[in-house]
Amino acid sequence: MKTLNIATACFVNENRELLVVRKQGTVTWMLPGGKLDDQETPAEALVREVWEELQIKLAVKDLTALGTFVAAAANEANTCVHAHAFIAQMPGNQQPVISAEIAQMQWLPLHEPLPETAASLLRHHIIPALSSL
Template sequence: MTTVRVVRVVAALITDPQGRLLLVRKRGTRRFMQAGGKPEADETARGALVRELSEELGLTVAESSLALLGPYVTDAANEPGHRLEAEVFRLQLSAGVAAALEPHAEIEELRWATPAQAAELGDRLAPLARLLL
C-alpha cells in the first residue's frame, strides 16, 4: 500500500475587469498556476493568502476581499506523485491594481490570460488552474 503525499495550499483565482485570469510561474518551473502558497502553522487560510499575495505580487488585500470558492483536490503541479489540496478564493482587481502587479519572491513570470488563452497552455497549465477554468 502506497501513501499519498499531500501538499496543502491556499490559492487565489484573480481576475481583472476584462475577465482575464492572473497566472503565475514560479522560478525553475514551467507550469502556470494561481498565486498562493502553503499556510504556516499559525495562519488561517485567508491570512496565509494575504501574506502570499503580498510576498509574490506586492499586492495588499484585506482578508474580507477574498471570497471563498471552496476546497479543490487535484494532482500537484510541481511535485510528481503528490496530491494537491487547495482552499481557493476569488479576488477581482481593478484595472489600475491589475496593471501594476509585478512578480516578486519565487515568481518569475506573471501573465493575464482569457480562459481560452489559459487553455491553450496545454500541459503548461497546472492541474488546479485547469480545473478552475
C-alpha cells in the same frame, strides 16, 4: 501520497482574464498563492502569499471563497494539493509586481484554451468553477 494544504487567488479582470504565475525553475502556469503556515487560516495564508509573490496588499475582506479542491501538485512528484481557492479583488490601483520567486506572470483569457503547461488544479477545477459564475 503527500498532501500540501494551500490557498490560491483568482484575480479576474474586467476583460474576463485570469492572473496566473510561473515560479522560477518551472514551466507550469498556476494561480498565485502557496502553502499554509502553522496556525494560519487559508485566507490569512493567501493574504501573506499574494504580498510575497506579487506585492499586492490584500485584506481578508477582499476574498470570496470559490471552493476547496484536490488535484495533483504542479511541481512536486507524488504529491497532491488540497487547495482553498478564493476570488480576490485587486485593491484600488494596485498593480502586481513579481518577486524573485516568480519568473513570469500573465493574464489568461477565460474564454480561450489554456496553455498545455497549465496546472491540473487550474485546468480541472478552477476554470470550470469560474466559468459557472
